[in-house]
Amino acid sequence: MWRVIKHPESHKDMLEISDDVVVLNDLYPKAKRHLLVVPRSEGLNCLADVRKEHLQLLRTMHDVGLKCVEKFLQEDASLIFRLGYHSAPSMRQLHIHVISQDFDSKHLKKKKHWNSFNTAFFINSVDVIEDVSNHGRATLRDDESLLSMELRCHRCRSAHPNIPRLKPHISNCRAPFHPLYFKISV
Numbered sequence: 001m002w003r004v005i006k007h008p009e010s011h012k013d014m015l016e017i018s019d020d021v022v023v024l025n026d027l028y029p030k031a032k033r034h035l036l037v038v039p040r041s042e043g044l045n046c047l048a049d050v051r052k053e054h055l056q057l058l059r060t061m062h063d064v065g066l067k068c069v070e071k072f073l074q075e076d077a078s079l080i081f082r083l084g085y086h087s088a089p090s091m092r093q094l095h096i097h098v099i100s101q102d103f104d105s106k107h108l109k110k111k112k113h114w115n116s117f118n119t120a121f122f123i124n125s126v127d128v129i130e131d132v133s134n135h136g137r138a139t140l141r142d143d144e145s146l147l148s149m150e151l152r153c154h155r156c157r158s159a160h161p162n163i164p165r166l167k168p169h170i171s172n173c174r175a176p177f178h179p180l181y182f183k184i185s186v
Contacts, residue, residue: 020060023068026097028107030117033072033079033100037061044094047085047128047138055132062125065098072100080177083125086116087141096125101154101177103170109163112147118154121146 017023019040026034039057044050050058065083072079080101089095099117108114116122120141128138151160156175160166 018064020057021064023064026099030105030108030113031100031103032076032105033081033098034105035065035068035098036095037065037068037098038093038095045092046089046094047087047123047140049094050128050132050138052132052136055129058125058129058132061096062129065096065125068098082117082122084122085125085128085138087121087123087146088144090116097122103154103167108167111149111151111163114151114163114166115147115149118152119146119149 022038022040024036024038026036039061041054041057044054044057062083069081069083072081081098082101083096083098085094085096097117103114103117121143123138123141131138151162151166152158153160153166153170153173153175155170155173155177158169158173160169
């Protein structure tokens with residue numbers, strides 16, 4: 001990942017670049033819209049590395065993510081998004097996920113894929129910013145058992161035995177989302 005961050009112009013999935021961050025399409029998107037906002041700062045591998053001096057960078061990442069959401073909503077106003085971090089990321093270099101909540105993707109195949117975005121393993125960006133601001137670090141929930149929890153719809157919380165049974169349900173479920181689940185403003 002660091003190679004891409006240092007030379008983003010050579011990466012085909014690079015969408016935006018600034019002095020502070022790079023925006024990339026996720027290589028294995030788990031929804032119709034799934035981006036990564038990655039800081040260009042060396043030495044930030046995960047949330048455990050984040051301290052109060054990184055607050056402005058976290059806010060910048062969040063704000064860039066919100067701008068991406070605004071663009072996506074101009075294309076499809078029906079989409080709903082979350083911005084957040086995995087407690088224990090699968091790759092080095094801190095990054096925020098900007099992900100639509102349709103979860104319509106051929107790459108969503110395993111229980112851990114679903115649970116990494118729909119349990120406490122996924123931490124809202126706003127909560128990370130508040131934690132770091134108030135306590136100097138993020139509150140991590142890196143319990144790997146969260147990834148093997150029962151599959152539950154992120155809207156109605158109904159249980160499903162596997163991903164092939166969950167996918168048609170989530171595409172048809174119209175239960176309202178919990179409002180705290182989608183805090184995106186700081």
